[in-house]
Amino acid sequence: MPDPSLIHMPIHMPIHMIDLIRKKRDRGTLSEAEIGFLVRGAASESIPPEQLSAWLMAAWLNGLQLDEIRALTVAMRDSGAKFDPSRLGKVAVDKHSTGGVGDKTSFLVAPIAAACGVAVPMISGRALGHTGGTLDKLEAIPGYRTALSLDEFEAVLQKCGASIVSQTPALVPADRVLYALRDRTGTVESPGLICASILSKKLAAGLDALVLDVKTGSGAFLRRREDAEYLAALMVATAEAAGTRTVALLTDMGQPLGSAAGNWIELMESVDLMRGQRPESLSKKPGSVTGHDFSRAVNAAKSTRALAPEGEALRPLSPLQQAPTGNEDLRQLSLILAGWMIYLGGQADSPEAGSSRAEQALTNGSALEVFLAMVAAQGGDIAAFDDPEFHKPGATQVVEAWESGYIAAMDTTMLGWAVQRTGAGREKVGLPVDPHAGIVFHARRGAHIEKGQPLATIYATSQALLSEPIALLKQAIAFSDAAPEAVPLVSTVFTQNEAEAFLNRLL
Ligand code: URA
Numbered sequence: 001m002p003d004p005s006l007i008h009m010p011i012h013m014p015i016h017m018i019d020l021i022r023k024k025r026d027r028g029t030l031s032e033a034e035i036g037f038l039v040r041g042a043a044s045e046s047i048p049p050e051q052l053s054a055w056l057m058a059a060w061l062n063g064l065q066l067d068e069i070r071a072l073t074v075a076m077r078d079s080g081a082k083f084d085p086s087r088l089g090k091v092a093v094d095k096h097s098t099g100g101v102g103d104k105t106s107f108l109v110a111p112i113a114a115a116c117g118v119a120v121p122m123i124s125g126r127a128l129g130h131t132g133g134t135l136d137k138l139e140a141i142p143g144y145r146t147a148l149s150l151d152e153f154e155a156v157l158q159k160c161g162a163s164i165v166s167q168t169p170a171l172v173p174a175d176r177v178l179y180a181l182r183d184r185t186g187t188v189e190s191p192g193l194i195c196a197s198i199l200s201k202k203l204a205a206g207l208d209a210l211v212l213d214v215k216t217g218s219g220a221f222l223r224r225r226e227d228a229e230y231l232a233a234l235m236v237a238t239a240e241a242a243g244t245r246t247v248a249l250l251t252d253m254g255q256p257l258g259s260a261a262g263n264w265i266e267l268m269e270s271v272d273l274m275r276g277q278r279p280e281s282l283s284k285k286p287g288s289v290t291g292h293d294f295s296r297a298v299n300a301a302k303s304t305r306a307l308a309p310e311g312e313a314l315r316p317l318s319p320l321q322q323a324p325t326g327n328e329d330l331r332q333l334s335l336i337l338a339g340w341m342i343y344l345g346g347q348a349d350s351p352e353a354g355s356s357r358a359e360q361a362l363t364n365g366s367a368l369e370v371f372l373a374m375v376a377a378q379g380g381d382i383a384a385f386d387d388p389e390f391h392k393p394g395a396t397q398v399v400e401a402w403e404s405g406y407i408a409a410m411d412t413t414m415l416g417w418a419v420q421r422t423g424a425g426r427e428k429v430g431l432p433v434d435p436h437a438g439i440v441f442h443a444r445r446g447a448h449i450e451k452g453q454p455l456a457t458i459y460a461t462s463q464a465l466l467s468e469p470i471a472l473l474k475q476a477i478a479f480s481d482a483a484p485e486a487v488p489l490v491s492t493v494f495t496q497n498e499a500e501a502f503l504n505r506l507l
Helices: 016-027 031-045 049-062 066-077 105-115 134-138 150-160 173-185 192-205 226-239 264-274 298-302 328-344 351-363 367-378 380-384 412-424 466-478 496-506
Strands: 093-098 118-122 162-166 211-215 245-252 261-264 395-400 405-412 438-441 452-461 476-479 490-494
Touching: 016 031, 016 049, 016 351, 031 066, 031 173, 031 261, 049 173, 049 298, 049 395, 049 496, 066 173, 066 226, 093 105, 093 118, 093 192, 093 226, 093 328, 105 118, 105 134, 105 162, 105 264, 105 328, 105 351, 105 367, 118 192, 134 162, 134 264, 162 367, 173 192, 173 476, 192 226, 211 328, 226 245, 226 490, 226 496, 245 496, 261 264, 261 412, 264 328, 264 367, 264 380, 264 438, 298 395, 298 412, 328 351, 328 466, 351 367, 395 466, 412 438, 412 452, 412 466, 438 476, 452 466, 466 476
Parallel strands: 093 211, 118 162, 211 245
Antiparallel strands: 245 490, 261 438, 395 452, 405 476, 438 452
16 A cells, blocks of 8 residues: 555656657657756756757757747746846847848947947857858957856946857856757757747847847748748747847848858958948949838838938948949848837837938947947957958959859858858867858849859868859859849838737637
């Protein structure tokens, strides 16, 4: 006979990682306690990488339920120390993208929003899959430190209004471990895992508000529009439930954003924009990017006039930036995203008004000032931005168009892999990346170009690393006789109501 006093005692069965792998493999739903166990084990590295990887693959294949995603996000957020931005005396707002090729908007929106009175505590990531990482790009600046202590993070924010740092063993350690494993195990493209990874970092920064840039199209982790919409709704609803005001913009990743994709070359493209350097044709031709058809943010796009006032002499472009079609998409998207940040940060009455303020900060030099102050405060040598000798790739090759016609389509994921294979990305966790590697694209989707015209310049670590990117580039770009349809830069905006209505329709 069992002892009757034991029958009603709560039994705390120990949790075993092998059971959690089998449960997800068999399409089960993990409880909050099980998710907590897994996340604590990832953060403390007490669960071995092979078991975490097996679970990640099961989650990738079988998906995660809404409750699991919420529990994973919160447990990852709570896996380490948190930042308290209340001492900054400003509304704390950030922007995060779901990952793209040539996506360097962080370098623009963080200083722009800070210059407009918003605090921007940004915890970013490294290269993931075919996409580049904000931290890898920043570390191309000699001396720039991304792993700051929380006190140092606060000091930079107090001084400059913006700071871009990495997760550390103290800050969101679970994401540091899981992110690196996902990168190496083909488990990146999962809405639930992306949501938890991004939001854990953003919520640990104690943000008041968040602007999400959810990519869709051939270079996005979730290429199909309906998947990107689900991710946008999921992230907005999850962040709002955790108390952070959040909006998500669905934006085009059907081609690289701007002209450069790599490390140093992306920073230089951003600095050039903040210095007011644009191809002359664009400085006189406002609105030269594809039309936007999204409802509320459309006016913000309309307010993006030419950067330089009429008649003002433009500074000469750096050689990297002399792409004939320029980077108007990058400039416009940055102003739209920054406009939302400024609006949610209480420094403008609407996203459109925020966008106008953002444009002022870009044109009057105040964004550049914040950016340079932030780089210097984090140990970076800002003299490198004025040193034409600094960019020293191991090997350079111009790729010419192999036929004449319109650039009809780009497989931007393949272009992203081409960029990574120049040496700009890493083959194994922890390996360094080549700061000088990457690709500058000289023509954009919809451009008509002649055979023999330069299509891209490849900067690789060595001659041996030129052939794979060239082969990938040739596979990734398709020509046609007719101009392709223009694709809007921003197609949809999800706020809390839209996100919840979207998710309710799925239930
Ligand atoms: N950015 C992140 O931080 N995590 C992801 O999973 C994807 C993009």
